[in-house]
Amino acid sequence: MTDKIKEMRENGESTKEIISLWLPELISATMLISLPPLIDSYLVASLKSTTTYGALEMANNFLHLLIKLAEGIPVATIAIIGRHNGAKEYSKCGKDLGDAFWTTTIIGIIFALPLFLWSKQIFQLMGVPTQMATLGAPFLKLRSIGILLTFISLSFFAFLRGIKNTQAPMVIYILGISTFIICDYILVLGKFGFEQMGLTGSAIATIIQYITIITASLYYILTKTEYNKYFSKIFISYFNSRGALKLLNLSWPIILDKGSLAFSYVWLSSMIAPMGKYAIASFGIIKNLERFAILPAVAFAQVITFLVSNRLGAKDPLGAKANIKKVMILTSVMVATTISILCLKSEFFVSFFDQKNKFTHFASSALILVSLLVVFDFIQLILAGALRGAGDVLTVMAARVLCFGLFFTPLAYIFSHMELGNPVIKFALVYGTFYFTTGLLGIIFLLRIKTPKWQKKKL
Numbered sequence: 001m002t003d004k005i006k007e008m009r010e011n012g013e014s015t016k017e018i019i020s021l022w023l024p025e026l027i028s029a030t031m032l033i034s035l036p037p038l039i040d041s042y043l044v045a046s047l048k049s050t051t052t053y054g055a056l057e058m059a060n061n062f063l064h065l066l067i068k069l070a071e072g073i074p075v076a077t078i079a080i081i082g083r084h085n086g087a088k089e090y091s092k093c094g095k096d097l098g099d100a101f102w103t104t105t106i107i108g109i110i111f112a113l114p115l116f117l118w119s120k121q122i123f124q125l126m127g128v129p130t131q132m133a134t135l136g137a138p139f140l141k142l143r144s145i146g147i148l149l150t151f152i153s154l155s156f157f158a159f160l161r162g163i164k165n166t167q168a169p170m171v172i173y174i175l176g177i178s179t180f181i182i183c184d185y186i187l188v189l190g191k192f193g194f195e196q197m198g199l200t201g202s203a204i205a206t207i208i209q210y211i212t213i214i215t216a217s218l219y220y221i222l223t224k225t226e227y228n229k230y231f232s233k234i235f236i237s238y239f240n241s242r243g244a245l246k247l248l249n250l251s252w253p254i255i256l257d258k259g260s261l262a263f264s265y266v267w268l269s270s271m272i273a274p275m276g277k278y279a280i281a282s283f284g285i286i287k288n289l290e291r292f293a294i295l296p297a298v299a300f301a302q303v304i305t306f307l308v309s310n311r312l313g314a315k316d317p318l319g320a321k322a323n324i325k326k327v328m329i330l331t332s333v334m335v336a337t338t339i340s341i342l343c344l345k346s347e348f349f350v351s352f353f354d355q356k357n358k359f360t361h362f363a364s365s366a367l368i369l370v371s372l373l374v375v376f377d378f379i380q381l382i383l384a385g386a387l388r389g390a391g392d393v394l395t396v397m398a399a400r401v402l403c404f405g406l407f408f409t410p411l412a413y414i415f416s417h418m419e420l421g422n423p424v425i426k427f428a429l430v431y432g433t434f435y436f437t438t439g440l441l442g443i444i445f446l447l448r449i450k451t452p453k454w455q456k457k458k459l
Contacts, residue, residue: 012322013307018330019305024170025299028157034292036180036209040202041288043188045353047198051129053353054277055136056199057284058128061269063143066111068262070151072255073104074158075305076247081162084390086313093163094230097221099244100155103251104173108151115144126266127273128280135199142203147236156217158239161306163230174215180209240439243381253397254388262406264434267409271416271430279427282363285353286370286431293342293371296334297378301385308389324386324449327377335378343368362424368426376439385447392448399444 013021037060044056044401059278077100084092115122118315119140123133157169186194187201197204197434265287272283292296311320342349348455384396412433420426 012319024166074154076250082309083313086310139199146206176213252363253393257397257400278359293338305389368407373435379442
């Protein structure tokens with residue numbers, strides 16, 4: 001191997017190439033993760049009912065948990081397809097899509113059914129006031145359909161990302177969010193002759209959004225000529241029980257680790273609920289704003305998964321580590337910028353969702369305190385993505401389940417039951433337990449990557 005080729009391998013992708021892969025992922029993450037709940041929250045807040053807004057945000061905490069569970073199989077699919085694509089085993093990539101499609105569909109049905117059947121009981125378990133539960137139950141029931149459609153759509157995006165196509169998901173997400181915004185505006189507020197449907201309108205808009213996304217994804221994958229090499233026949237006929245079991249074997253640790261992380265928001269909301277409807281509403285606002293601020297890290301976590309997967313598939317562990325370092329530096333700069341803006345203009349951003357100015361001061365003060373801890377979250381996001389790309393999903397799963405089960409859960413409970421004179425400090429301490437836990441996770445993941453074992457997992 002010449003010195004030039006060796007240097008290229010050790011350096012990984014160039015910063016320019018990483019940015020070019022990251023930018024579409026950032027837009028896609030904005031379309032999928034942040035923009036819909038922000039717009040939806042703003043429109044529901046325009047109804048000027050704190051109870052209705054609180055019901056939306058409490059429901060969204062549980063929906064976020066299900067969406068995170070939905071991401072488990074697609075993340076595993078990215079790692080598998082990325083490895084096959086890097087090794088130029090194209091026909092296997094098409095078969096992987098078939099396995100992912102049917103597996104996500106079946107599991108999506110399993111997850112959506114309890115949401116449909118026991119929506120009111122879910123609200124009651126989270127400890128919300130009765131009026132909120134009554135308002136939110138029909139919304140949660142309809143959203144179960146949207147959850148199933150979300151599961152299905154993610155299998156298509158996993159295929160595209162696994163073959164290093166991040167632009168198509170971006171375009172399709174833009175189409176989907178555009179559809180959602182239009183339908184949400186019309187149905188929630190009752191425009192252009194439609195009845196004002198409130199939360200029900202929001203749920204229907206989500207269903208329409210994901211039908212649009214699935215249709216567009218199918219059309220793109222099936223009609224793009226250069227993708228013919230992946231499919232000798234239509235992908236839905238590729239389902240293989242052994243392939244599905246392999247995918248599930250790799251996915252269940254991801255489902256558990258993502259589920260444990262997402263469940264923390266459900267737990268946090270139940271710990272904050274006794275503080276009253278204004279604290280519940282503040283929690284929803286802060287959560288949405290911080291998810292928006294940390295979007296660069298979320299997008300980079302997707303990128304590092306398939307960069308590491310492709311590099312290890314090409315037998316280049318040094319290039320994989322170089323990519324991790326570059327992504328971590330880029331993420332640090334971008335998240336520091338977004339968090340600084342969020343803190344400096346905290347009252348301005350909160351006021352969009354508190355149009356009666358009932359709890360703006362409380363929420364903005366808590367937002368500043370909690371945002372100082374966000375650095376712990378983006379570090380573990382990037383390192384977890386790298387470990388998944390290497391197929392080392394058991395380490396991520398075990399660390400998250402143990403940390404959130406044995407450290408976060410009792411600590412949040414203790415802070416929520418402490419008698420503190422300042423409600424803002426109490427709120428920040430309860431919320432801050434999430435970031436204390438992610439800081440611990442970041443240390444564990446870093447120590448793992450410093451060992452040779454993480455890069456030697458077989459898929």
